[in-house]
Amino acid sequence: MGSSSLLSFSLCLLLLCHLSQAQFGSSQESPFQSPRRSVSSRNECRIERLNALEPTRTVRSEAGVTDYFDEDNEQFRCAGVSTIRRVIEPRGLLLPSMSNAPRLVYIVQGRGIVGLVMPGCPETFQSFQRSEREEGERHRWSRDEHQKVYQFQEGDVLAVPNGFAYWCYNNGENPVVAITVLDTSNDANQLDRSHRQFLLAGRQEQGRQRYGREGSIKENILRGFSTELLAAAFGVNMELARKLQCRDDTRGEIVRAENGLQVLRPSGMEEEEREEGRSINGFEETYCSMKIKQNIGDPRRADVFNPRGGRITTLNSEKLPILRFIQMSAERVVLYRNAMVSPHWNINAHSIMYCTGGRGRVEVADDRGETVFDGELRQGQLLIVPQNFAMLERAGSEGFQLVSIKTSDRAMVSTIVGKTSALRGMPVEVLMNSYRLSRDEARRVKLTRGDEVAIFTPRRESRAEA
Template sequence: MAKLFLSLSLLLLVHGCLAFQQKNECQIQRIDAVEPRQRVESEAGFTEFFDTNDQQFQCAGVEVIRHQIEPQGLLLPSYVNAPILFYVEQGKGFQGMTLPGCPETYEVSQQQFQGRKGGQSFQDRHQKIQEFRQGDVVAIPAGAAHWIYNNGQDDLVLIVLLDSTNFANQLDQNHRRFFLAGNPQQEQKQQQGRQQSPRGTRQQGQSLEAGSNNIFQGFDVDVLAEAFNVDRETAEMLRCEDDRRGHIVRVERGLKVVSPSMSREEQWQGQQGGRGRGQDNGFEETICSMKVRANIDDYTQADVYNPQAGHCNHLNSFKLPILRLLQLSAERGVLYRNAIMGPYWTMNAHNIIYVTKGNMRMQIVNDEGQAVFDDQIQERQLVVVPQNFAVVKQAGEQGCRWISFRTNDNAMINTLAGQTSAIRALPVDVLTNAYQIPREEAQKLKYSREETVMFSPGSFSSRGRAPRV
């Protein structure tokens, strides 16, 4: 009995310490709009890294990077210990993702007569290839090997969120990329301005995924030759020790893979007419056939729309069921000139906001009623809004577009102003006594905004439709 009591006491102590530690991570007194701190160059592009030791990233438990891949550029095959959600800001391409146990259903074969009926010689076969384009959000489960290729004419720009504190990651609070090919050079791993976190959980340089060698370099060559049943020279090539191209390489003659065209896929989706959207019965959405891509740039599919203010597209696990596995979701927001997204808080998720075009003023308020952020956030800047922190946004003269990643597969907001807000739901007498205002003013406070989430410029009247960004 004494041993049981001691064990329970230690368990409660450890749990309490961890809870206290997590609480300390989000005791933020100041939030800043941040830009990438490092840039790692490769033969056919580069990767930029945000400072993961920044307090707001520590609070949210996420990391953000930005890939820019040139035409015919290939991001080498790798896998990561954390789930990934990336947004295609510019360009198009395709990716391969390898899931264990799934069949190689993409194949090209050539019939041959080999003295018996039905003889076939397969030229290539592999798992499913996913095409993507501007405005797509793509999900990659933790530990799934994947690669990305730019088959367009313009640079491919990807904004990538890695949820390093997700339950799927049991290593530590850093994302680690394990390369299956190439030799990303250690000298490219620069640490300009980085500092070790006070808790020491993020070691210097751990988050720089492009600074690692591929995993085959750690295996004995003879073992590799035996495992793959190839000669020793071929096994040596797997190690890529003389490769100096970096983690994004150029495919000189273009990449040839077995893949249906995007137009055929979209045609099939059009014929379906959206039937079954958000409905997974456990049969269609198996691990091997699950959809990993959805477009959130189409304003005609907006979840929130105000022709005088802007629109928002939400992507959650009801629309893309794989997000339930990743416990992540996304939002694409657009505010027209001077329009306001009324004050709100996200009830069950941290909110990572990256501006893709234009600018907006944001105010973020913590539980002590203090403004921890009150500034402009510009294009290519990022701000983390911790769970339950109240936030309000107002677009600048050029309007604003952003992509937001959220650390819950069905993130929910609660508004403070507007038709469905918390203030609107309160009785007038509660408002009168809570704010010590006359009953008439309480009624105005409650009913003066008939809009729901996005408000047109001006206090009481619309000034016409603002130009889009």
């Protein structure tokens, strides 16, 4: 009897471990692989020239603007991604929708609240908790229960799985600017490799392309049902069902909440204390309680810091476990005036680089040793660098800030020069014979940058070895 119970317990534990690995990604997966990338995308990276990209289509709504980058551009086809930039005005509400591809959203500017509805999870935010002091005056119609609402601010990265309903609201005094990268080549996308947004409310004009025809109208998915059956499904009358279909709504996907948006949420300090007090692992962080955001703009979170050069902050699935579902990661680079990022390449991911401030010179080389990009990247522009293409970035006189979204949840970088770099790890005589150098020259190539890692100070300030 005892051995039977022990066997049952062991089988249950084994099943739990298997499910946890299936949900959060097996710890035995090689960090050098990105198995979720679509095979078809590998034949579309024969690029002879990269270009700094800007949006090609703009859609205006009542309380904001949505800019679309051309996903048919060869750089986007190579990376298998689609990119959107949104500007949400104060009191602007981005209507609920879902997409066929997982996405990462980086908050360039502003603050607000966001909701991500986890299918099957309970509504844990309950407004009747606030009305306990109202001495018997509580009414059923005044109660509300909804899933968790998160507060976001500049520098936050939000992770949104495909098919999950998502909305956000600007409760600040300045516009919210957000850049969104959707991984349309992710295996979770069972449709084609184009971004498809499914509206749950409102309706939206597709907008006018900068070069091309004017778009059509996108209706919300409830519009596709008959009013009669929709009314029956919701248990409401026909008039209310028609309102849900938003037939005459011309406000677009970002609408203005004239009286503000009153939803139950903890204070910023309470939320921060709760998040900091949680330990993170695949067992304690359950599906319904997963964190969906983390800040990479705070200098205190920097992974690499050079007081005269700048800082680099990375976000991967080790820091934010939901990224194992998303299979994407992010990196924030802040360079001071004339500072450089060491020449490097991405080992296992494509990199979608978006300039959030300043400007800088970027050079990119392909597998043939050809220069495929040599130009300036300025605020609001985007550059896609394919996997293993080598790149070098140098800030201008204004400094250079950018965020990179990468197509692996554990993106890895190999630097070419500096501490922990590829050349630093090679014997001097390998360098001598590889580049036809004297021993002294090889030592200078290998060691001149001293202990600088990834970020280099301007040459006149760096400590060169004799």
